[in-house]
Amino acid sequence: MLTNMKRLLIGRPLKSAQAGDQKLNKLKALAILSSDALSSVAYGTEQILIVLATVGVVAFWYSLPIAIGVLILLLALILSYRQIIFSYPHGGGAYVVSKENLGTNYGLIAGGSLLVDYILTVAVSVSAGTDAITSALPSLHAHNVAIAVVLVMIITILNLRGLTESATILAYPVYLFVLALIVMVIVGIYHIATGAVPATAHTPVGTSVTGLSLFILLRAFASGCSALTGVEAISNAIPNFKSPQARNAATTLIMMGSLLAILFTGVTFLAYWYGVGPKGDETVVSQIAAETFGRSYVYYFIQGTTALILVLAANTGYSAFPQLAYNLASDKFMPRMYTMRGDRLGYSNGIITLGVGSILLIIAFGGQTENLIPLYAVGVFIPFTLSQTGMIIKWVKEKPKGWIPKLTANLIGALITLTVLLIFLITKFSQVWAVFIFLPLIIIMFHRIHRHYRDVGDQLRLESEQPPIPIEGNVIIVPVAGMTRVVENSINYAKTLSDQVIAVYVAFDREDEKRFEEKWKQWQPDIRLVTLHSQYRSIIGPLTKFIDTASNKAKESNYWVTVLIPQFITKKNWHNILHNQSSLLIRAYLLYRRNVVVTTVPYRFKK
Template identity: 75%
Template structure:
């Protein structure tokens, strides 16, 4: 049943030699890897307004110069990451750049930040998409968390089906969103030029604003910079591109930057000219669309595509998180399970881990997007800063042809990224302080995992000097609960391996029952030694393990190995297991981690 459901949801397994068919062309890659950055247009301008409204609506004209600053930062990041793509064509982005040029700890900070950031990408995108849905249908507001969790499950299943298949499906909503916003911007600007929008809805540029401060403007700029999250995803996912990967990734990055600049500028300008103020129950894009078209078909088309891309922006996390996890796992900083490809040739373990973590975040924050965005944004600008700084070190050390220009580009990117990062810490410390705790903790965990893998490798290598002690014989201990076919099956197996060294062990709670069992055993298996243990406290584990310890001590002196064969019957239907006490599993779990003891289960399958 489980296998049939799995095949229905994610499809038939793909052969390993079909991996090349799972690569993305530029059109699909733009949709999959740029959806996070493009979708931030739906909430980036709104974050600026949320800060400015604390002074007054007159301060909204500051959105224009703030937007110009965000666009300058976007240009610097696009040019910087374009250089990273060609310098590190195998992907890895900020993690690989920082590790190779700034050291392991810098790389782990960048990698840890991005892992958390991609989890937040899913949580923020899904939460924002849910907000767009409930803006159009207000009666759904009480179910924000439930809707968000369902959407995460949907996107997860889609990604488990494979990157090519998910890209084929998700490309349409992304391009529909781009089309919808371009139409909205064109029609909105047309209404403004035709004089259909009252000019007194907004304050003129340069209007004095009481109470405005540099601190508040920097806070608004940092909030608006959240629109740039996801810019680095393409440099992490170069292996997903069709050959030539770096060239296709570079062109996709440039196209994403251009589209992001157009859409962000247009939404900011319309919000300013229309005098849009942020509302708790309706997004800024929803208000602009409502004023431009009214609540008609076009409005719902814009809201629908906005909701879809906000949801599908999570796919950037699903595309980049598994690849970054693979790089970290190859360096032994996280579990090796992240390097394993699933049935559809995607890194399924990374996808599932990302889904579970993001669902927990959504539930913890109750789907409130504004609570997640600051933590999300600062997590991006830390690796932004480290990546650009790492490239500076690379150019200074290698001095390739044209290195001065490359150095200048990365220097500008590093300075701006660092500035934005510090602004976040200074202006939103109450919301981002957790970064200062979880990042060192993540790096510490990375090092502990690496240390564990190195210790395991050292102990497993046959070149180590640790001597191996020859095994002279084997003593089989078979815990028995009665005279049954299950026990008989285990005894027959034990006899086939070591017929002269078998000890059956029976734990009795009652003296009379103990004596009766010994008599029955003598009749049934007279050639197998039986040891009965009396348990005053009705415990099987304690007397059994105490006996095994005694046997093991004597066996070790003679270079014998002790093997515990645990009889276990397997019901025909899995749900029948809940009707039995599973004592065999408890014994196995208790004995499994004991040194110099072999524990094995001998199954007996029931037929009905």
């Protein structure tokens, strides 16, 4: 039943040879890897205006030079990540760049920041999309958390079905959103050019603003930089592209950067010209669309696609998180299960981890994840800064042909991203202080995992200095609960392994002990029986004590002790709840005993 349900939701397994069919072309990759960056257009301009509104409407004209600053940073990031794509074509982005050029710990900081950021991406994006849905349908507002959780589950299942299938389904809303905003920008500029929008609706550029400080401008700039979240995703997911992977990834990055620049510039310009400001009950994009088209079907189309893109922005995380987890696991900083492909050739464990983590975050914050946005932005700008700095060191060390322009681009990018990061940390410390706790904890966790794998490797290596201890013989201990066919089956099997077989019976009273010994002599006279008395009705305590004693004695003679546990297998799974599971408890207790081998002998019921 579970298998059939899995096949229905995820689809039939794919052969390993079909991995190439799961690669993305440029158009599908643009949709699936750029949804986070493109969706930020829906709130990037608004974040700038929210800060400027603290001074007054007269300060809104500053959104134009601030937008130019954001575009300069976007250009620096696009150039930098394009260089990263060609320099590190196997993916990994900021993690690989930082690790190789700045050191392991810096790489782990970048990787850990991005892992947490992708979980935040899913939680924040889906919650924002849910708010858009419930705003249109107020009767559903009480069910925000449930709707958000269901949406995460749907996106998780789509991604478990494979990259190409999820990209095919999710590409349409992304491109509809891009089309809707381009149409809105073009029509809005046409209205401005034809004089349909009065010039008195906005404050003229250059108007003097009292009370405006450099600190407020820097805060507005930092808030506007939230429009750049998701730019790094393509560099993390290069292996998901069709060949030539690096070239296709670089082209897709430029396409994404161009679309983001056009949409962000257009929305910011229209917001300024229309004199639109932030409102508690209506977004800036909604106000622009209403001014441009009225409350027509086009307006609702724009709002609908905006809600969809906010939800689907989560899909960028589903593409980048598993690949980044794979890179960390390949370097033995995360569990190896993240290197394994699932039935549909995706890194299913990474996809499931991301889905579960974001659901827990949504539930913990009751679907109100607005307070996570600054933390989300900090999680992006830490790897931004580290990757730019790493590339600076790479160019200085290697000095390839034409390295000066590349160094300049990375230097400018590093200075700007560091500035934005510091502004976030200073101005929004009350919302981002958690980064100083969870990042060190993540780094410690990475190192402990790595140390474990290193220790395991040392102990498994054949060239170990400790020679193997020769095995002289084997003592078989069979715990028995009675005289049944299950026990008989196990005793017969034990005889084939060794001539030293000991049956052990734990009795709760002396009379039962004597009766069992007498019956055993008649039933299995050639097998030694040891009876143990338990005053507190515990099987585990006396049994493990006896096995430990036997193991210590056997060790002196280079003998091994094998505990052979009889286990009956019921025909139907639900029958198991009708029987005690003492064999499972015994096995669990003995697995960590040194010099003891635990073996189960199954006896299958026919009815």
